[in-house]
Amino acid sequence: MLAPLAMVRIGLTTGFDGERQQVDLAYVAALEAAGALPVLLPLTQSAEIARHFAGLLDGLVVPGGPAVTDGLIGELPEDLDPPQPRRTASDRLYLQAFLEAGKPILGICYGMQLLNAVLGGTIYADVQRQLEGARAHSPKRGAEQHPIEIAPESHLARLLGRTTWTVNTRHLQALATIGRGLRVSARAPDGVIEAIESPDGRLLGVQFHPERMGSEGLPLFRHLVSLAGKFASGNAERF
DSSP states (O other): OHHHHHHOEEEEOOEEETTEEEOOHHHHHHHHHTTOEEEEOOOOSOHHHHHHHHHHOSEEEEOOOSOOOTTEESOOOTTSOOOOHHHHHHHHHHHHHHHHHTOOEEEETHHHHHHHHHTTOEEESSHHHHSTTOOOOSGGGTOOOEEEEEOTTSHHHHHHTOSEEEEOOOOSOEEEEOOTTOEEEEEOTTSOEEEEEOTTSSEEEESSOGGGSGGGGHHHHHHHHHHHHHHHHHHTTOO
């Protein structure tokens, strides 16, 4: 088991509290269960360092996090965790580096929103108040699990083997317009965008949290690891 695990290396960006980096261990566990070697990435202000990691690693996960202000429409609500400019600047560098390297990326919640923004998309500051008909999508406002409709011809439908799914919901912001080279692959019943992807499946973003969905969420991580596998042999002796 150890040899294959050591070959597929997935970078995982982190949050921070004060001067301490931190990450929800559910992301680490999900990557390990999908057959990857998770590598926690340091916060950086250096594009060169981000490009170096993109060369060393085979894929990237940008997990959930605070408010996104890139491509923002409207004013942030008071019940949303405030932005973390230092983290966002670092995550942006990693996203740009992995995009330039052509390596697969999975963006989760904040990670999807920031990926979309890096590619020129926009985001509602408070989707419930800005998108007509939108319901609550955060437990802070009483939201619970809800179904999503998955585009039948999407990569998401193929890897899940379904076109409907019940997912968790933990967001106040939501995508307004889609970034370059992306398409919508799932929506909630109220029209809120729940997933995006690139036509080749290399980029995948979801508004929900698959790392908290046990075995049901694993196909998303396995998809990332499978795509990253083609880069693994070239990196075998470099890290």
